[in-house]
Amino acid sequence: GKGGAVYHSFSRMPWPGNAAVVIxxxxxxxxxxxxxxxxxxxxxxAINGALEEDFQIERxxxxxxxxxxxSQGQDVMGRGFELTAEDRAAILEADPKCAExxxxxxxxxDLNTMPKLEPYRxxxxxxxxxxxxxxxxxxxxxxxxxxxxxxRDSLTGQIHQKCFWKFWDLRPILMQEMAAYEAVLASAIxxxxxxxxxxxxxxxxxxxxxxxxxxxWDEFAVLQSTHHQEWAFWTCxxxxxxxxxxxxxxxxxxxxMPILDGREELFTYGEIYHENREKIMLENMIGLTQFYNxxxxxxxxxxxxxxxxxxxxxxxxxxxxxxxxxDLDLEHDFHEVPYLPENDRVRFTIxxxxxxxxxRRLSELNHQRYEEEIAQGLQRGxxxxxxxxxxxxxRAT
Numbered sequence: 005g006k007g008g009a010v011y012h013s014f015s016r017m018p019w020p021g022n023a024a025v026v027i028x029x030x031x032x033x034x035x036x037x038x039x040x041x042x043x044x045x046x047x048x049x050a051i052n053g054a055l056e057e058d059f060q061i062e063r064x065x066x067x068x069x070x071x072x073x074x075s076q077g078q079d080v081m082g083r084g085f086e087l088t089a090e091d092r093a094a095i096l097e098a099d100p101k102c103a104e105x106x107x108x109x110x111x112x113x114d115l116n117t118m119p120k121l122e123p124y125r126x127x128x129x130x131x132x133x134x135x136x137x138x139x140x141x142x143x144x145x146x147x148x149x150x151x152x153x154x155x156r157d158s159l160t161g162q163i164h165q166k167c168f169w170k171f172w173d174l175r176p177i178l179m180q181e182m183a184a185y186e187a188v189l190a191s192a193i194x195x196x197x198x199x200x201x202x203x204x205x206x207x208x209x210x211x212x213x214x215x216x217x218x219x220x221w222d223e224f225a226v227l228q229s230t231h232h233q234e235w236a237f238w239t240c241x242x243x244x245x246x247x248x249x250x251x252x253x254x255x256x257x258x259x260x261m262p263i264l265d266g267r268e269e270l271f272t273y274g275e276i277y278h279e280n281r282e283k284i285m286l287e288n289m290i291g292l293t294q295f296y297n298x299x300x301x302x303x304x305x306x307x308x309x310x311x312x313x314x315x316x317x318x319x320x321x322x323x324x325x326x327x328x329x330x331d332l333d334l335e336h337d338f339h340e341v342p343y344l345p346e347n348d349r350v351r352f353t354i355x356x357x358x359x360x361x362x363x364r365r366l367s368e369l370n371h372q373r374y375e376e377e378i379a380q381g382l383q384r385g386x387x388x389x390x391x392x393x394x395x396x397x398x399r400a401t
Contacts, residue, residue, distance in 0.1 A: 009037040015044055015055040016242075016345055028055055044342070056343065061363055064239065064258035064370040068382045072177070074216045074252050076193075077111075077209035079164070080127060081172030084151025087126040091147075099143040105130055106144065112192030112212035115201055117291035120282075127208050130169050131179065138169045145169060181205075181217050189216040189224060193250050197296040198233045200224055202278060214252055222264045225274030229323045230316070230334075234359050235259060235366055237343060246344050260369040262326035270322045277315045284308050300351045302338045313352055320354065329365060334358045 012031040019025045030051075043051050052058035080086065086109060087095070095102050108123035115121075128148055130138040139145050153168040164172045181188065182205040190203045191214050200216070202224070209215060218227070226232060236255040242248055264270060285295055298304045299312060317336045324332055335355035342349075342356060354362070377383045 006034070007036070008032050008034045010041070010051040010053075010055065011037040011039065012042045013044070013051055013055045015343075016246075018345075030055060044346075046342075059360055059364070061238075061360075061367050062371060064367055065374040066253065066257045067260065067370065067373050068377055069261060069373070070218075070256055070259060073218055074214055074256060075175050075178040075181075076252075077211050077213040077215060078175055078178065079172040079211045080109075080208075081164075082148070082152035082155055082168070084148055084155070085128045085171070087128065089124070089126075092126045095143045095147065099141065102128075102141045102144040105138075105141050108207045109210065110203075110207055110213070111210045112194060115190055115192045115203070115213060116195055116197075116199065116293045119285040119289050119291060121203060121207065123207075129171070129208055132170065132174055132176070135167065135169065178215060181215075185219065187219070189218055189227070190214065191216070191250060195248055195250060196246060196293055198228075198236050198248060198250060199292045199296065200227050201292065214250065216256075220264075220271065221274030221278070222267055222270035223261075223274075224278060225270045225319045226261065226264070226323055226326075228274070228277065228319065230320045230353050231323055231362050231366070232259065234354075234363060238363055246348055258370055260366060260373050262323060264326060267322065267326050270319070270326065273315060273319045273322060277312070277319060280308070280312060280315070284312070300338075300353075302350060302352075316352075324362075327365070327369070332358060332361060 009032065010030050011033050014027075014029045016026050017029065019027050040047050041049070041051050043055070043057055048057040050058035050060075087106065092106055095106065105128055106126050107129050108121070109125050109127040110118075110121055128144045130141075130145075130148075148169050156166075156168040165174065185205055187202050187204055189200045190209060191198070191200050193212055193214055203209070216227075218224070232255075235258075236250060237248060239254040239258060240249055240251045281292075281295060285291060288294075290298075298306070298309050299316075313336075317334075320334055320336070324330065324334065335358050336353070337355070338350055338352055339355055340349045341351050341353065344351070353359075374383065
């Protein structure tokens with residue numbers, strides 16, 4: 005803002021000492037640097053405030069199209085709600101009716117590591133019931149009253165849910181969606197790879213997950229595409245060297261979804277892709293992270309993985325056609341991705357040239373949609389905010 009320029013930077017570098025942290029180093033000139041600019045050992049045209057190569061792509065605006073189409077998982081707030089297998093068995097032995105208020109509990113790590121969501125811990129869930137109804141499930145209620153109530157009573161400041169037998173944040177819209185449908189899309193907030201997975205609604209998912217009310221296979225295909233992955237890495241912050249902190253406000257509310265009417269190919273590809281991926285994970289007893297480790301490994305020659313790469317290419321091409329960008333050559337192959345650490349940079353993805361073109365066009369479409377929403381009175385105030393802000397990047401220090 006004061007005319008300085010970053011002329012040399014290491015954006016993500018492991019600390020050379022014993023501490024397991026990632027650091028950033030920047031050299032800044034205050035008065036018009038005219039020499040080369042070096043980012044992570046390579047010459048670039050410019051370096052922005054997020055210590056990324058600055059391609060002068062305008063930062064996106066939040067749109068209304070996908071607002072309200074997602075929710076964070078539920079905040080339990082009270083370890084007394086959570087049950088081991090032994091805890092659950094003891095409660096059910098004392099009062100079998102309590103099975104109606106005990107549900108499997110999963111977090112973001114479970115979504116990424118489990119071949120199939122098999123219950124291994126449970127949680128007591130009284131929904132939004134009044135106390136008199138919750139008390140009918142005696143053994144479960146007594147546990148919550150004994151273990152959760154003292155903890156909740158000790159809390160000061162903002163109290164989301166004063167009724168100790170209820171979760172801290174009930175999230176009414178999420179409750180309605182989960183009650184109305186058998187499955188939703190889910191993802192881990194903190195993740196190495198951006199992955200979406202269809203999960204049953206008869207489970208509880210905690211605050212390390214995001215749930216999406218986009219149920220069609222073509223919507224899944226678009227979100228799982230390379231284009232949305234690149235958009236997310238561009239708009240969201242990272243934790244450490246390569247772990248993404250997926251933010252729905254930054255990556256999804258700004259995402260200009262293509263028009264999907266009449267795009268049966270995307271529906272077909274999405275369903276086959278998800279079905280085959282789940283089958284491979286179950287057969288090999290691996291989770292999503294291990295699956296994509298193999299997917300992006302050039303030495304991996306398993307024909308099933310190779311077929312998944314081909315399907316991913318088909319999805320990427322179908323998404324581009326949905327946008328009307330048939331002129332783009334995505335150049336799928338194993339490429340080094342510049343924003344990832346040097347020892348983990350190779351991905352089966354589109355070329356860097358194609359990536360920048362896709363990001364630029366998506367940004368332009370985002371701003372076009374934003375102007376249309378202003379014209380329709382859908383944007384509060386109707387005035388454009390500044391878009392010069394760099395993406396937020398959070399790192400350990």
